[in-house]
Amino acid sequence: MKLVNKFLLIYLLVTIIVLSAGGIISYYLIKDEIDTELRWRYMDRIDRIGYLIEEGRDFGFDSTQTIEKFQDRNLIIRELEGQVNERVIATDTMAWHPHLRRMEHNVKVSAYRQINDRSYYISTWGAIVESDDIIEAVVKTLLWILGLQVVGALGVGFLVSGRLFKPFRETLEKIRDFKLNQREPIKAEKTSVKEFDELNRFVDEMTTKAVKDYQNLKEFAENASHELQTPLSIAQGKLELLTETELKPEQFQYVESAQAAIRKLSKLSESLGLLTKIENHEFSNSQQVNFTNLIKDSLSTFDELITLNGLRVEANLQDDVQVQMHPVLADILWTNLLQNAIKHNVAEGYIDISLDSEKLVIANKGKALKIDPNDLFKRFKKADQSTSSIGLGLSIVRRIVNQSDLEISYSYEESDRQHTVQIDFANNAHSE
CATH class of the missing domain: 1.10.287 (Helix Hairpins)
Structure with missing residues (x-):
């Protein structure tokens, strides 16, 4: 992932977290502000009702009546017996909403008053804005802000990637070509x-x-x-x-x-x-190397050595197999593989060679390995420490394979005592 894209993802993730926290805080701040305004409004309403009672307004009940009236107007006026301490109580409550047909959050303000030597309980409640409306407004606002943030971040990312990071990309390209x-x-x-x-x-x-x-x-x-x-x-x-x-x-x-x-x-x-x-x-100047001809010429050169060791060679070579690599490295690669197969063979043994456009396989009979196969291609690692080998042949092969975009693998079959080295040409773009 590019640095700019990773930065944008982190930026947007942080933005979403901040906006989510901001949305929750905004909801409670707005709700608290509305509830405070409602409390002041309902306090004024209670004061007006108290004033009307004091002026002699008849609300339709005598001093012994305890039936609550005006509930359809979110209002309760109840005359109480005895003296009361004047006080105001503001609370949150749940009330039935006739249009939404569900319980909704409301602000309720209740007051105990002494008016004309009588005690009264006056209570009113309601909500100017429902909680759902507040949540909806906050969510819409935050989504708009988030959308603008995304557009802005993409714009800034494009600007940063296109212009600000241009010197960095140029330096990276120079390092890559160095x-x-x-x-x-x-x-x-x-x-x-x-x-x-x-x-x-x-x-x-x-x-x-x-x-x-x-x-x-x-x-x-x-x-x-x-x-x-x-x-x-x-x-x-x-x-x-x-x-x-x-x-x-x-x-x-x-x-x-x-x-x-x-x-x-x-x-x-x-x-x-x-x-x-x-x-x-x-050896960086690579070219098309005909591996088929290379192997044939090499077998002819090593014919006397092969005969001297009493070995049988079977070669199944596809015609005109081309591999893109330096010709000197190609010759060193194959020579080391062939010499290794001859040197680590057994009396009356064999060497099987298979070549096609996909891979080169060379197998020989020999003694079992005395070292870890993973160490076979390391420097100064030898399958048989008693031999005169300096332990660099397969290490050189490994370096050539890596530089030429090839892949090498080794396997050993205990039943046949057969060692097999395979070189794959799949990553060599110009192999044929």
Whole structure:
């Protein structure tokens, strides 16, 4: 969800809560104001009736009569016996509404009066505005306010999204397109918003530092790899010369072990350098790669090694399968998978290869894994720690797959002792 939309939702939610609370408060304030006005009006009515009684107005009852009259006018006048303390009582009551035919809230004002040495109870009640009318008026008002708030919020949101957030979107787009291998930091641009200026300056500083660190790291890796290969080559040459001399069997084994360690160290240096280049996206220029021809050529190249290991290869390849990726990475990807299937096979084993426009599957017979399958694609993780593998082949495969918008999965069938690696081309938009 966009930031502006989330802000608008929160704003409207808060507005609804505030308006709801305001509506309740408004209802009681309005009702209280109307009830207060009614009390004053009914007090005046009671005073007028008291004045008429004092002036001798005959309301049709004698001093012993207790029958209430004028109830059709919401009025009760009752003569009382004995002396009373003059007082006024204002209360809320429920009274029958003849038109609505239901009980309605009313204000009732009652007074005890001494008039011409007689005691009277005078009471009147009524409502100018029904509670339903007040609620209806308040709800209509709040709905109008809410509607205007929604329209205003959408207008402000459109304005904010279209203009105010434009520098933010431009910076976000630059960050999205930023690549270390281009070695160009994102330059800060001046905006009219302080926070966006601070963001742009921060992005400028961070990308400048990242480019500088990347350059230093790249130079170090290249120099280290280059400088490491030279002494390794010299040591390898010296050991080869040493093997041509007369050595005891035990000394010859030592020399062979040293040569194996040097070869492993050289391969490790090359693999780590390759991983660094892949992770730094130095292989970014992708193109259509014919995987069918790539696999056929590779099988021809590895034919002697496959025969030497006594392996049977079954290849079911669809013609002209095209995958969008860097050709060097494609070659490294397949070579590592094939070498892994050969290296971790068994005597008189097999390699089954299946390729179509949707996926590439390579399966081989081998020993059961001694590590968690989830760790198989991590650096320096090997299925068999006793092998001479440096444990970077599948890690390189994983990096290539991620960079090329592919998906890789591994499975093992205990019954057949079969290892299967599958690469899906579904997310590769240009695979055919």
